[in-house]
Amino acid sequence: MTMPAWLQGGGPMYDFVIAFCAVVGAVFLLLVIVIIASKGQRQYLEARMRRRRIELEPGFFKYVVGKEPLSRYLPRPIQRGERELVEQILFDVGRVVKGAVRDRSREAFEGLGYVDHYLGKLKSRRWWTRAEAAEKLGLMGSEKATHALVDHMNDPVPEVRVRAARALGSIRTSEALLPLTRALWDRGRWSAIRVAGILIGAGDEAVEILLREFDRMPLHAKISAIDIFGRIRSLKAIALLRELLKDPEADVRARAAFALGSIGDPTSAPFLAGALKDPNWAVRAMAAKALGRLKEEDSIDALSASLVDQQWWVRANTAEALKNKGARGMGALLSMLDSKDAYAAQQAVQMLQESGVLDEMIARLASEDGTQRQQALDIMAKLVKLKRTDLLTEMAHTHPEASIRQRLAIILGLRVHPLPSA
């Protein structure tokens, strides 16, 4: 094979190709060197940070559970390049612990100048820098940042506003939480769900502010506040919620009933039982649902009376509540099989089936105890009368015990197969 003439030594084209290849090769080599060097440098820096973390971390851990100043626990002063490392260590601790330890970590953030640093960044012209600063100030939990964060609840960028609100929720002082409760009023600017989520995260501190502000709130904010009381399950809100069962607004009464159920204090039962007679059916339905969540049995009679409520939703919630009340509630449901109200009776069947009581009754058909067998037979007869034979028919074909299959077949009037001889 012969090379083309222009590739044979000496010509200008040859010189150009050689020079071109040399330049490309040099650039490529340089790139490889830069990539390797930067990777090496990154690995070196990471290893150095790991070593420094191992060196400093125990000191910070001891500081946050101790009482002395930070310098007493650290093996050496913090150096200039360790700002991010120290911040990360303190954030990591804040993620897993609460209480006095978090206060100590907040003090460290303040003492080491982190709070001032991010307060400065909160003034940045770049919105993402402001958003990051707001978030970090929230994680630090410093009260010193409250005013600046309250100001940023009016930031022109929604993301910054939301992060400032979340940060205030983390600070949890009344000064920080008050603007958040006010945000519940401003439907045009703030999503009630988002603000409620932040206040729920703040816990009992938020409840105190909401209780104080409640009377002054517009209706839509009151409704959000009631939902927050229920979600936080705050015992402090129980007295107000019981009062609200008499509020002129039906929506307020219904939500107060639901919140009382979520809180789960059994002493609310008489108040909720009273709400089962509310003129508004939504309030009655919520009261029944709430009673189903309370661990008590005193409301069974009131609930049994509500099984014949005119509204199906009330009856459905009532039946479910009775199902949750154990043996006595079940007894009330069984007695509803005789109800003149067809819907209430059907609802009772549904609940008995879902709770496994009917399975137990079917099993009792083979019981050696005559009383138990008779009770089961009576209930089967009621189910046939109510035309709710779906489960019985299925069991007549599939029940593992032949004697039960045969008894069910007789009850249902199906063709009876003789029992195999013993």
Place this chain on the structure above:
Amino acid sequence: MTEGGTQVRQHRIVVADDDPIVIKFLSAVFQDEGFEVRWAEDGEKALKVIAEAKPDLVILDLVMPYHDGFEVCQRIRASAETAHVPVIILSMKEKEADALRAFEVGADDYIRKPFNAMELVARARKLMGTPRG
């Protein structure tokens, strides 16, 4: 450590958690309180460390690779050598059902994360019968 001329073993705690921060933090806190700390970052290793270390207390996370905290606790209770060892569950799970299940499988205490470190130390001391001072 000696007491009245007799060799007294330092109280030993096993911390099993897949979060390295929890392990490092609790190790520092309990070592500072005078306890010896062993650790494991998954359920399988936890069982191995517990069998070897014969600890006076186990602090268990619920969500861990290989065996979860419930299973580890159950196995601790099933083994004659470790059945008596107090177990504190330290978990992010907030549901009442998880706490109840933890007690059902034999846990002695249930603490939710984020936790109060000094409260955890106090509970651990009470379970080990080693009051402060």
